[in-house]
Amino acid sequence: MKLLVLGTGAGESYPGLWCTCENCSYARTYGGKNIRSNSAVMINDDLLIDMPASALQNAARWGVSLAQVKTLLVTHPHTDHFSANHLWNRNWPKAFDQHGREEIVGKQSAPCASPLPMMEIYGTRFVRYAIENAEDLTLSTEEYHYRFHEIAGGVRFETNGYQVTALDARHGEPGFTVNYILEKDGVSLLYATDTGGYSAEVWREIAAHRYHCVFLEATAGAIPLTGIAGHMNLERAEAFLGQLKAQGCLMENSQLYLTHLSPHWTPPHDKLAPMLEQKGIGVAYDGQSIEITD
Ligand SMILES: [Zn+2]
Ligand SMILES: [Zn+2]
Structure with a gap:
């Protein structure tokens, strides 16, 4: 399984779009891995987890086409995870020639001038609502x-x-957000954002798998949390990974990454990555390519 990280920031991005605090200013000055846009990943060129507007633009920056994406898994419809209006760009004008073959007509008038495969979108009823209420989506x-x-x-x-x-x-009202376990070709990925942990019942499902790779949120970084909170901080993320290990869900070569990081609670990548390296935890960054093997 091949993974391209299209974004690793929380909702406000890193630096915060309007913010000049110390971490945001550091990220602007030093750039590189310190810059994070909204979280999303692409798997094997044909599956996307989440579709914020920034991920679509980042793909081009890294020379990657999204045209082969056949599945989109949406965690929840907050705008840092899903921009329904951007589906508008998938419109390519189709007609049939005299032999019944598909052809493109009127290229100039459509946002996309090349054929696309059907994309299967999976999401909760809240994602359905977001699509139904996206004002740009006026066609079928x-x-x-x-x-x-x-x-x-x-x-x-x-x-x-x-x-x-x-x-x-556990993010938003009950049923609002789902996380995903993905399995293909004998390898498995746990994509765990956004959430403030899981119920005992969900833990039973999580513990029933072994993971070659875990992407885990640590939105709240260094600040203390009380209750479920809807997000994790570094302490809870580490505890979560420890629990996975204790339950036999990790292997020697499992790759562990933190994502969905906020500039106001989490140090910039330059400072955070060395802090976590000694614990065997990676800090994901925008544009990162990861090969997940058995
Ligand atoms: Zn988010
Ligand atoms: Zn959210």
């Missing part, structure tokens, strides 16, 4: 070449060769 779903599948935590499904398990997360 066929014209944007996607199909929407409503799912909920606890559901397991197969899509384009991936086994997917949706997990009820």
Whole structure:
């Protein structure tokens, strides 16, 4: 499994779009891995987890086309994870020639001038609501070449060769956010953002798998949290990984990464990465390529 990290920031991005605090100023000055846009990853060129506007733009920056994406898994419809209006760009004008073959007509008038495969979108009923209320999407779903599948935590499904398990997360009202376990070709990924931990029932599902790679949020960084909080901090993220290890869910070569990091609670990458390296925890960065092997 191949992973391209399209973003690792929390909602405000890193630096915060309007912010000049110490961490935000540091990120602007030193750039590189200190710059984080909203969190998303692409798997094997054909599956996206989350689709914030910034991830679509980052793909081009790293020379990657999203045209082969056949599955989009949405965690939740907060704008830092899903920009429904951007589906508008999937409209390419289709007609049939005299032999019944698809052809493109009127290229100039459409946002996309080359054919796209159907994209299967999976998300909760809240994602459905976001799509239905996206004011730019005035055409039919066929014209944007996607199909929407409503799912909920606890559901397991197969899509384009991936086994997917949706997990009820703790972020927003009940049922609002799901996280995902992805399995293909004998390797597995746990994508765990956004969430403030999991219920005992979800933990049972999590503990029933072994992970070659874990992407885990640590939004609240160094600040203390009380209650469920809807996010994790560094302390809770470390405890979560420790629990995975204790339950036999990790292997010697499992790759562990933190993501969804906020400038106001988390030091910039230059400072955070060395702090966590000695603990065997990686800090993901925008544009990172990861090879996940058995
Ligand atoms: Zn978020
Ligand atoms: Zn969120």
